Amino acid sequence: MQVNPYLFYDGNCEAALKFYAKVLGARIDAMLTYESGPAEMPIPPEWKKKVMHARITVDGEVLMASDAPPGNFHQPQGFAVSLQVEDPADAERRFKALAEGGTINMAFGKTFFSKGFGMCVDQFGTPWMVNCPMEE
Known part of the structure; x- marks a missing residue:
């Protein structure tokens, strides 16, 4: 079994992961946008280019992330x-x-x-x- 943190962002996931690549030496392994999902998936047009799922590796450790669907983002708290x-x-x-x-x-x-x-x-x-x- 593997446990990986999954981080949610409010529309700025791609910028965050590129920042981590720069400052932590992370490698972006995958970055799928909402537009790559099924056509019937209810996503506003302005959200199509946002990140639906991403995976980065920092010194061999995996973090996953995405932009929370519109209206579902909550400021992170209770963890680091x-x-x-x-x-x-x-x-x-x-x-x-x-x-x-x-x-x-x-x-x-x-x-x-x-x-x-x-x-x-x-x-x-x-x-x-x-x-x-x-x-x-």
Whole structure:
């Protein structure tokens, strides 16, 4: 069994995934638009080019995403996508990139449980935690 986060966006999924490709080195494996669905699928014409399903890979880990159907988007809450990054400098770089244009909830820095940890919400509304774990 595999568990993968599925992220929903409010019409800006494609921009978000291209951003993650740029700042995290993610690979966009698939991006299907609503127009590729069956003709009888009830989607407004202005939504046809929006993302119905996408899959990206970040350092071998899979995230899936789409633009929520019109009227079904809710601001993400109660979770965060967590990145575990071995190198403190790389962890901080990734954190700063994700936080750019978004909101920092906890600035990246050394903690009692890690060499570096930070929490942010990116410019697309997705919550992130970046952690550089202590050596075991």
